[in-house]
Amino acid sequence: MIDASGARPVDRARLRHRALPLAVLGCWLVWATLAWWTAPRSVDAADLERDLAAGRVVTLARAAGWEDRGPWGRRPEPRYAQHGSTVVWARPDGQFRYAYVPAPVPQGGSVEDATDPGPVTDPGPATEPGPGQEADPLADPRARAAVTRHGDSLADTLADAAALLALTIGVGWLLMLVAGPPPVAGSRWYWFWIGLLPYALGVLAWAWRERWRAEAPVTGTRGSGWRGFGGLVVGGILVSMAVAVLGIMLGGYVVPGG
Numbered sequence: 321m322i323d324a325s326g327a328r329p330v331d332r333a334r335l336r337h338r339a340l341p342l343a344v345l346g347c348w349l350v351w352a353t354l355a356w357w358t359a360p361r362s363v364d365a366a367d368l369e370r371d372l373a374a375g376r377v378v379t380l381a382r383a384a385g386w387e388d389r390g391p392w393g394r395r396p397e398p399r400y401a402q403h404g405s406t407v408v409w410a411r412p413d414g415q416f417r418y419a420y421v422p423a424p425v426p427q428g429g430s431v432e433d434a435t436d437p438g439p440v441t442d443p444g445p446a447t448e449p450g451p452g453q454e455a456d457p458l459a460d461p462r463a464r465a466a467v468t469r470h471g472d473s474l475a476d477t478l479a480d481a482a483a484l485l486a487l488t489i490g491v492g493w494l495l496m497l498v499a500g501p502p503p504v505a506g507s508r509w510y511w512f513w514i515g516l517l518p519y520a521l522g523v524l525a526w527a528w529r530e531r532w533r534a535e536a537p538v539t540g541t542r543g544s545g546w547r548g549f550g551g552l553v554v555g556g557i558l559v560s561m562a563v564a565v566l567g568i569m570l571g572g573y574v575v576p577g578g
């Protein structure tokens with residue numbers, strides 16, 4: 321008769337090592353899906369007209385571009401501006417779209433793009449577009465409800481959920497890195513820098529190497545903090561280039577921001 325009592329602790333430890341990276345991967349897949357779906361997509365002004373005609377505009381505002389710098393899980397936020405040249409709207413399916421539509425110049429003067437603290441809730445009286453200018457979509461009667469809408473749309477809710485999930489992944493990984501067992505393939509500083517790679521690719525690499533393959537022997541030199549910092553710089557450049565190339569090949573809808 322085989323005594324399996326000695327093997328049970330090993331099996332449980334191995335199960336924990338397997339369950340953790342799978343949990344990280346599952347959370348990452350949910351985050352990636354939500355972040356991809358709610359990522360702002362650049363379209364033409366004709367798409368805005370079609371969405372207005374079909375009633376697919378939930379919120380509508382002008383902005384002076386997007387504030388999308390920061391950690392990999394940060395939600396892109398419009399830089400709201402009353403006379404910004406970017407029109408941002410949310411759709412009922414939970415997606416954000418934006419188009420370049422210059423604001424009409426009021427008669428007898430020019431307009432400066434002054435950044436506002438939030439979206440314009442009342443577009444005010446309609447401004448007649450000048451010669452060669454497009455009509456202001458915010459003054460369209462079909463957009464009135466979207467311009468004056470208060471509260472979050474489905475797109476806002478999904479984007480907030482993605483940001484919260486990204487924060488959970490990041491904080492959980494950092495706690496496991498600091499309080500967990502010493503890493504095998506590199507120092508804690510090495511994995512700290514690698515974990516800052518875009519799209520949490522470094523977190524996935526840590527979960528795969530330090531949890532899924534923790535028993536595998538180290539080949540070569542153990543990674544140091546400086547090596548991890550160099551990997552962050554080089555890896556960040558390579559990831560940005562890959563996203564740009566994929567955006568050219570597949571288009572802005574498949575690869576938003578590429």
